[in-house]
Amino acid sequence: MTDSLQSMQIPAVDSPRKLLLQLKGIVKEFAGVRALKGVDFDLREGEVHALMGENGAGKSTLMKIMFGVQPPDAGTIEVAGHGKVDIDDPRHALALGIGLVSQEPSLVPQLDVAQNIFLGKTEALNVVKRDQFQAKAREILKPLAPRLSVTTRVSSLGMAELQVVEIARTLARGAKIIGFDEPTSSLTPAERDGLFTLIRQLKSSGHGIIYISHRIPEVYAICDRITVLRDGKVVANRATSEVHPDELINLIAGRRLAEELQHHAKSGAGRDGPEALRLEAVSATGKLRDINLTVRAGEIFGLAGLVGSGRTELVRCIFGADRKDSGTIYVNGKPLDIQRPSDAIAAGIALIPEDRRKQALIPVMDVERNFGLANYGQYAPSGFLRLKQRRQDTERYIEEMAIRPRRAGVRIRNLSGGNQQKVIIARWLQSGARILLFDEPTRGIDVGAKFEIHELMRRLAKDGCALLVISSELPEVLALCDRVGVMREGRLVHTIDDCSGLTEDLLMKFASGEVARL
Amino acid sequence: MTNDRVPRVSTPAEVPAAPGEKKVSLEWIRSASVLAGVALLFIVFSALTSSFYQPANLLDILLQSSINTMIAVGMTLVVMTRGIDLSVGSVVGLSSMIAASLLPQNLLLGIAAGLLVGVVCGLVNGLLIAKLKLPDFIVTLGMLSIYRGAALIYTDGKPIYGIDPTFRAIFAGDLAGIPTPVLLALAIAFLAFLLVRYTALGEQIIAVGGNEEAGRLAGINIDRVKICVYAISGLLASFAGFVLIGRIGAAEPIGGTGFELQAIGAAVIGGASLFGGEGNPLGSLIGALTLGAMQNGLTLLNVPSFWQLVATGVVVILAVYADQATRKRQ
Numbered sequence: 102m103t104d105s106l107q108s109m110q111i112p113a114v115d116s117p118r119k120l121l122l123q124l125k126g127i128v129k130e131f132a133g134v135r136a137l138k139g140v141d142f143d144l145r146e147g148e149v150h151a152l153m154g155e156n157g158a159g160k161s162t163l164m165k166i167m168f169g170v171q172p173p174d175a176g177t178i179e180v181a182g183h184g185k186v187d188i189d190d191p192r193h194a195l196a197l198g199i200g201l202v203s204q205e206p207s208l209v210p211q212l213d214v215a216q217n218i219f220l221g222k223t224e225a226l227n228v229v230k231r232d233q234f235q236a237k238a239r240e241i242l243k244p245l246a247p248r249l250s251v252t253t254r255v256s257s258l259g260m261a262e263l264q265v266v267e268i269a270r271t272l273a274r275g276a277k278i279i280g281f282d283e284p285t286s287s288l289t290p291a292e293r294d295g296l297f298t299l300i301r302q303l304k305s306s307g308h309g310i311i312y313i314s315h316r317i318p319e320v321y322a323i324c325d326r327i328t329v330l331r332d333g334k335v336v337a338n339r340a341t342s343e344v345h346p347d348e349l350i351n352l353i354a355g356r357r358l359a360e361e362l363q364h365h366a367k368s369g370a371g372r373d374g375p376e377a378l379r380l381e382a383v384s385a386t387g388k389l390r391d392i393n394l395t396v397r398a399g400e401i402f403g404l405a406g407l408v409g410s411g412r413t414e415l416v417r418c419i420f421g422a423d424r425k426d427s428g429t430i431y432v433n434g435k436p437l438d439i440q441r442p443s444d445a446i447a448a449g450i451a452l453i454p455e456d457r458r459k460q461a462l463i464p465v466m467d468v469e470r471n472f473g474l475a476n477y478g479q480y481a482p483s484g485f486l487r488l489k490q491r492r493q494d495t496e497r498y499i500e501e502m503a504i505r506p507r508r509a510g511v512r513i514r515n516l517s518g519g520n521q522q523k524v525i526i527a528r529w530l531q532s533g534a535r536i537l538l539f540d541e542p543t544r545g546i547d548v549g550a551k552f553e554i555h556e557l558m559r560r561l562a563k564d565g566c567a568l569l570v571i572s573s574e575l576p577e578v579l580a581l582c583d584r585v586g587v588m589r590e591g592r593l594v595h596t597i598d599d600c601s602g603l604t605e606d607l608l609m610k611f612a613s614g615e616v617a618r619l
Numbered sequence: 620m621t622n623d624r625v626p627r628v629s630t631p632a633e634v635p636a637a638p639g640e641k642k643v644s645l646e647w648i649r650s651a652s653v654l655a656g657v658a659l660l661f662i663v664f665s666a667l668t669s670s671f672y673q674p675a676n677l678l679d680i681l682l683q684s685s686i687n688t689m690i691a692v693g694m695t696l697v698v699m700t701r702g703i704d705l706s707v708g709s710v711v712g713l714s715s716m717i718a719a720s721l722l723p724q725n726l727l728l729g730i731a732a733g734l735l736v737g738v739v740c741g742l743v744n745g746l747l748i749a750k751l752k753l754p755d756f757i758v759t760l761g762m763l764s765i766y767r768g769a770a771l772i773y774t775d776g777k778p779i780y781g782i783d784p785t786f787r788a789i790f791a792g793d794l795a796g797i798p799t800p801v802l803l804a805l806a807i808a809f810l811a812f813l814l815v816r817y818t819a820l821g822e823q824i825i826a827v828g829g830n831e832e833a834g835r836l837a838g839i840n841i842d843r844v845k846i847c848v849y850a851i852s853g854l855l856a857s858f859a860g861f862v863l864i865g866r867i868g869a870a871e872p873i874g875g876t877g878f879e880l881q882a883i884g885a886a887v888i889g890g891a892s893l894f895g896g897e898g899n900p901l902g903s904l905i906g907a908l909t910l911g912a913m914q915n916g917l918t919l920l921n922v923p924s925f926w927q928l929v930a931t932g933v934v935v936i937l938a939v940y941a942d943q944a945t946r947k948r949q
Contacts, residue, residue, distance in 0.1 A: 422836055443838040452836060460836055463829035465896040470822055474837040481819035488817075528837070 118145040120181060121278050121309040122167070122199070127176035129162050136162045138333040139176070144278060144309040149300060151320045151341070152313045153353055154330035155551070155574075160313055163330065164280060167311070168201045169194035181277075200276030202284060206263040208270075210256035214238060217255050218270045241269045245299055260409070261292035268299065279303060280311040285319060286573070287408040289613045297323050315353070315574065317346050318606060329353055332547065354576060374398035376434060377567035378450075378536050380419070383428030388414040390591045392428070398535070401558065401568040403582030403600075405575075406612045411591040412571045413455065416538040419569075420452040421445045432536065446475060448536075451529035455540040455571070457518070461525045464514040468504070468524055469495040471513045475532045498527035502557065519543075519550020526557060537561065539570040543577060555580055575605040587611040649945045653888060657909050664916035671916055678798070684911030685800035689859040690878055691885035691903040692811045693852030697755075698886050699815075700848050701828040701895025702748065705759040707856040707882055709766035710740045711875025714853075715860030716770045719779040719870035726785055733857050740766055741853020745846030763879070770872040778871040782864050791865030800862045804904070807855060811900035824848060828895030884910055884935035887942055894946050910934065 122144040129137040137159045144150050154160045165171045167178070169188035179185050180197045188194050191201070208217045215231075215238035222234075238251040246265045255266065264284060271279055281300070285293045300310055300323055312324055320327060320341065327344060329337040329352045337344070337352045344352075374397040383392040389411050396402045404412045417423045419430060421439040429436050432448045439445050442452070454460035463471055472495050473480050480491045495509040502523045506516075513521055522542065529537060542558065543551040558581060562568055572578050578585055579600060587595040587608065595611045597603060609615075664671040690707050697704045718733025740762070747758045792799045815821035823844045826834040835841050859878070864870040887893065888909050889902030910931060917927050 420836070442836050443840065446838040454836065459830070459832060461833050463826045463833055463896065465829040466822075466825060470825075473822075474826060474834070474839070477819040477823070477839075484818050484820065486817055486819060486822070 118147055120145055120179075122181070123179040124163075124167065125177050125179075127163065127166060127173045127178075129159075129166060129171065129174050136333050137166075137173070140330065140333070140335055141338075142167075142328055142335070144311060146307050146309055147304050148326060149304055149310040149312055149324045151324035151327040152311055152330070153315065153320065153327060153349070155315070155353060158330040158353075158547075159333040160330055161282070162333075164201065164282060164311075164313065167194070168199060168280060195271075195274045195276060198275060198277040199280070200271030200274060200278070201280040201282065202264065202267045202271060203282050206267045208255045208263060208266060211254070213252050213254050214242075214249065214258075214266055214269075215251040217266055218242075218251075218273050220270065237273070238269070241273055244302055245269060259292075260287045261289075261295060264288070264296065265299070268303075277307070278309045278311070280313070282313045283315075284312075285314065285316065289407075290609070290615055293319070316605065316609075317349060320349075321346065331355055350576075374400060374565065374567075377432070378419070378569070379431040379434075381429045381431065383415075383418065383425050383430065385414065385418055385423065385425045388423075388591055389418060389425070392593050394586060394593060396536070396567045396569050398565045398567050399562055400584065401562050401570055401582045403578045403585040404569065404571045404588060405573075405578060405585055405608050406588035408573070410588040410612065412588050413540055414591070415588070416452060416540055416569060416571065419445070420450060420538060422452065446532060446534070449534050450536045450538065451475075451532065451534035452538045453522070453525055453529065453540065453542060455544055457521055457525065457545070462513050462521060465512065467510050467512050468499070468516070469509040472498065472509075472524055472528050472531065475528050479531070494531060495527075498524075498531070502527060503553070517550065518546040519554060522546060522550070522554055523557070526554075530561075535565070536567045537569070539568060541571055541573065543572075543574075575603070575608060578608075579603060589614055649941065650890065652941065653890070653905070653909075657905070657912070660909065660912055660916065664912070664919065668916065668919040671919055676915065676919075678801075680908065680911045680915045681801045682798045683915060684907045685798070685804035686859045686862050687878070687881045687885055687910065688804040688904050688907040689807050689855045689862070690852075690882040691889070691907045692808050692900045693848075693855035694879075694882040695886040695889065695891045695898045695900050695903040696811065696815075696824055696848045697852050698883070698891040698893060699824050699828045699895065699898040700845055701831070701893075702755040702845065702848065703759065703883070703893075704741075704744065704849060704852045705756065705879045706740065706744060706762040706766055707852060707859075708875040708878035709763045709770065710737055710853050710856035711860040711863060711878055712872055713740065713766045713770040713773070714857035715864045715870045715874055716773050716779065716872055718857075718861060719782060719864055720774070722783040722786055726783055729783070729786065730861070733861060734854060737853040737855075737857025737860070738850050739853070740856075741850035742846060744853065745849030748849065749842035749845040767873075767876075774872060776872060778869050780869045782868050782870065786861070787865045787868065789865070790861040800866070803858065803862065804907075807858065808900050808904040811851075815900060820844065820847060825896055828892075828897070830896070880935060881907075881910060881931065884931065884938060887935065887938040892942050892946055893939060894942075897946075906938075 120143055124140065124142040127137050127140040128135070140159065140163060142163065152160050152163065162171070166173045169190045172187065177185050178188060180199070183197055186197060188197065194200070209220060212220070215235045218238045218241065219234050235251045242249055242251065242265070245268060246262065249262060249265060255263065258266065268279070284296060288296060303310060312320070314320055324341050327337065327339060327341055327349065328335055329349070331353065376395055377398045378396045380392050380394040384390050392415060404415070406412050414423065418425045419439070421441045421444050430439055431437065432450065437448050439448070458464065463474065469492060473491050480487050492509055498504065499507050499509065504520050504523050513524060516524070539558070543554050546554065555577070558568060558570070570581060582600060585597045585600055585603065586593050587597070589612055594614070661672070670676050690711070694704055694707065714733045714736040717736050718729045721732050722729035744759055744762055747753050748755045790799060790803070794802060815824065823834065823839050826839055827841055827844045831841055860875060863874055885906035886898065886903045887906065889899065889904065889906030891898030891903065913930065913934065914927050917930060
């Protein structure tokens, strides 16, 4: 980090500042699963408090409770000046001075900056009062981004500017407590430094900041205190200066990670396997540029990069979910014209998408039907279902993959994320897929199931499947992948054949373009 | 695992009894409230009139509900894909006019032409919705007007009198003392039930309504499924048209006007969700009977037919509200 970053590291403040927010004993259950098991969290004036933890540890659930998206099942929330409160919805949270800058800015692209900042105030759209609101917007933006014009249409702004507008909007509503959810996931390092300057300004003006991130260097650069969640419990609440980064990693991942890394002997076997998937000069306007890539049978190839770098677009393109404009995809050495997902499926390709709920599951259907969804060719060759056969196969996978509960007739939405993911993988194994495209395979999955999924993926590679795996978590990349490709702005900018020396920082530098090659 | 290979009708008991599962009880409340409503309807009408519960009247309710049942079954399949078919009433009018005009030449020709018209009307709806990605509501609302216009143009607005007696015996006669429309409606509802439970298309209908994108990414041909349900809806509307002209003994170009609301009402009362993915053709039979019983009871109570329209609208909106209130919380 730069010098300026270090200079702001105020020595741990001993004189306790005023509490802005205090949560005690927060419990939240989903369909009988405890996502939060009695969590305490507090935030003081002029403090940046990091909330860390793996996907599925309970960070987002806690955030949702703080910002009124979901009510807690038990526990209390106290807000300075308001006492104990029940936060009904995000509007109410804002009225209490709690605002969230979400990962994906929720702005209206057709409106200009000032209108977006005052979105929800109908007068802001009123032509007569426009000047008034533009002046107010300018005032709010002045310390944040003096060069940003308030009359610019939001649709023409970049990611960093969108974030600034979102922050300004939160401030315009008088928020004293501002939450940032993975704010840097789509920012370049320069934009990130700009954001940090901004957060420091907010801090010095007495705002309290909750900073959610899994990027350890960032947390050390900007945060005063760290709370780590694991499996729905607080495992640490300490001043940043008191925690060593190695210790932090252990706190976040638990001992399991170390064990898994040890356990995973890099075989390198994949290198010798026959070519399973090859892309030649694959391009899609505005999304992908000239991608060349080979994945061999038995190999796990990782795809790293910032959010929006084109990783998801690439796997969707291979699968035929989106169109490519030029280039050729070879499967087992033969060029293949993939127009739609069914073409890819017929060629033995499977996509396990990032957003299971939206893209992989039929929530109203049971496990058995979700399992059979890509396999009507097998289970209904004449149009009539072979229910007995499908039920037997489902039960076999339930046993083999330890899917819980062990019932084929349960609606899939009642399963945990990890078990849902197993059903999706089972679906594709039954379809005979040998090339599996995984997009963030363990997002939203609790730690235990995560390792089961990793184990399963390694077993698939061992059996000769080719795996292309998108992951934003370095530990996952290190634990799984034989090779890693880094994407930036729709290009595959670098391929790393030996992952042993890989660090998060180095990967970020490739992803952002700071370093072109090793 | 229990020894049931037979796919089971979704009952509350089947869902895992995990503690604190609100979804289960909501679904249960929903089914129970429909049954309670039907029971209440029967009790009230039986108490207020002396003739409501007489077997002859109950059979009459079945007969009166048969046309709506046929249309509602098709509507249920459409609604299960998260679509809607507002053109059914006009398809009833157009297909029955064309059938009636050809019946004098040849019985089979008339039937075949009528059914073909129904299927083609549905195919056009489906193609516009699936291939051109036009909103179902607007397409079928436009087609409601086009098909009705076509029916009026066809005979210059004049009705066709004198329907073939054999045709009337088939579609509006009696078999062993039971009216054939009732038998036809039951058969159609049952076949549609089998379609949903035992065929790939049936499951794909649920998949499209439950999560279209997930279905597409699992390789399901979404367009084909959509086109199929609209074609089936058109086909069943033409069947309903046959019963209509069979019973009346004449075909009018305005026949079937307003049937779409009745069908949507029956589908939703019967458990089809406008949010897609859920519904049961046998449920739409119950829904049609509920509406039929209500209208029958109101008639026996001498409530003017204008007020019956109001009552039908109220019941349909209430049913949709109940659907929304129970599904959204999931």
